[in-house]
Amino acid sequence: xxxxxxxxxxxxxxxxxxxxxxxxxxxxxxxxxxxxxxxxxxxxxxxxxxxxxxxxxxxxxxxxxxxxxxxxxxxxxxxxxxxxxxxxxxxxxxxxxxxxxxxxxxxxxxxxxxxxxxxxxxxxxxxxxxxxxxxxxxxxxxxxxxxxxxxxxxx
Amino acid sequence: xxxxxxxxxxxxxxxxxxxxxxxxxxxxxxxxxxxxxxxxxxxxxxxxxxxxxxxxxxxxxxxxxxxxxxxxxxxxxxxxxxxxxxxxxxxxxxxxxxxxxxxxxxxxxxxxxxxxxxxxxxxxxxxxxxxxxxxxxxxxxxxxxxxxxxxxxxx
DNA sequence: CTTCCATGCGCATCGGCGTTCCCAAGGAAA
DNA sequence: TTTCCTTGGGAACGCCGATGCGCATGGAAG
Numbered sequence: 001x002x003x004x005x006x007x008x009x010x011x012x013x014x015x016x017x018x019x020x021x022x023x024x025x026x027x028x029x030x031x032x033x034x035x036x037x038x039x040x041x042x043x044x045x046x047x048x049x050x051x052x053x054x055x056x057x058x059x060x061x062x063x064x065x066x067x068x069x070x071x072x073x074x075x076x077x078x079x080x081x082x083x084x085x086x087x088x089x090x091x092x093x094x095x096x097x098x099x100x101x102x103x104x105x106x107x108x109x110x111x112x113x114x115x116x117x118x119x120x121x122x123x124x125x126x127x128x129x130x131x132x133x134x135x136x137x138x139x140x141x142x143x144x145x146x147x148x149x150x151x152x153x154x155x
Numbered sequence: 156x157x158x159x160x161x162x163x164x165x166x167x168x169x170x171x172x173x174x175x176x177x178x179x180x181x182x183x184x185x186x187x188x189x190x191x192x193x194x195x196x197x198x199x200x201x202x203x204x205x206x207x208x209x210x211x212x213x214x215x216x217x218x219x220x221x222x223x224x225x226x227x228x229x230x231x232x233x234x235x236x237x238x239x240x241x242x243x244x245x246x247x248x249x250x251x252x253x254x255x256x257x258x259x260x261x262x263x264x265x266x267x268x269x270x271x272x273x274x275x276x277x278x279x280x281x282x283x284x285x286x287x288x289x290x291x292x293x294x295x296x297x298x299x300x301x302x303x304x305x306x307x308x309x310x
Numbered sequence: 311c312t313t314c315c316a317t318g319c320g321c322a323t324c325g326g327c328g329t330t331c332c333c334a335a336g337g338a339a340a
Numbered sequence: 341t342t343t344c345c346t347t348g349g350g351a352a353c354g355c356c357g358a359t360g361c362g363c364a365t366g367g368a369a370g
Contacts, residue, residue: 014204029320035359050170050171053202187350
């Protein structure tokens with residue numbers, strides 16, 4: 001992990017489908033060296049995969065909900081049951097157990113408010129062990145540093 | 156946007172660097188037809204780009220913080236100033252204005268608690284108009300449906 | 311200081327992939 | 341029915357990516 005690797009990761013994070021030759025030029029390396037480094041980064045787990053950035057809005061999903069959920073108990077078994085149930089729900093794209101009150105934070109995508117209401121009623125409301133559910137809706141997303149920029153220093 | 160397009164998007168979301176020929180086989184199309192559809196999806200904004208999934212932990216970033224921030228005012232100018240300042244902070248990878256108390260929710264990556272403390276002191280604490288800052292730390296991430304699965308129906 | 315070894319780059323090659331033509335088939339409108 | 345438009349398949353061409361080889365560099369040992 002040197003400066004060149006960081007540059008490669010930035011480049012891959014910005015455009016994962018860019019030709020290796022392009023990336024190589026950007027970071028000042030030959031194709032072959034760049035290819036080998038990329039393979040090494042994949043093998044070492046620094047790169048875990050590649051994905052497409054989807055246009056939610058364009059796909060008809062206009063609601064992003066950030067949901068806080070608290071459980072009645074903090075027994076590991078109950079947490080596990082809750083997590084297993086959450087993992088089955090369509091629309092839940094992120095879920096994390098967080099400090100500070102032992103609750104969960106989810107990110108949920110939905111087509112519209114009706115769709116979210118349905119999700120809330122049919123799935124969230126039936127999760128085991130839940131005491132409170134608190135939904136916030138994203139009114140506006142602020143562009144931030146990209147993941148790679150955040151990790152390797154700005155801009 | 157038919158079933159085939161959805162399948163292509165799922166495939167691209169799962170592995171953006173997969174050869175088109177592989178994707179074509181998966182969705183039951185020829186290479187040429189598949190390429191055309193991918194290009195169309197990119198042009199229409201359904202696909203906005205491709206990125207690498209980075210292994211934060213492996214890269215030395217062990218802290219994921221979810222931060223709630225409330226401002227003193229809701230005047231649009233103040234919001235804009237806040238957002239402009241937030242966008243400059245390294246480590247902030249997501250930021251959204253949400254309903255319910257007119258506050259912001261950020262996701263922040265840091266190397267460790269010391270690093271986060273520094274970030275908090277040097278940057279978060281100096282954001283304009285802030286009244287309260289509430290940090291939660293991710294103790295455990297629960298695997299959920301992928302974005303594509305959430306959008307096009309699970310499995 | 312010299313020698314050896316390991317690491318990592320660049321070059322060239324070759325196999326495979328992606329893009330782009332062209333043509334055919336199916337459906338809608340006139 | 342005819343025409344047009346859309347969309348898929350096939351083949352060719354050019355380009356890309358993976359691998360092997362030779363070489364340079366740097367550090368350690370003698």
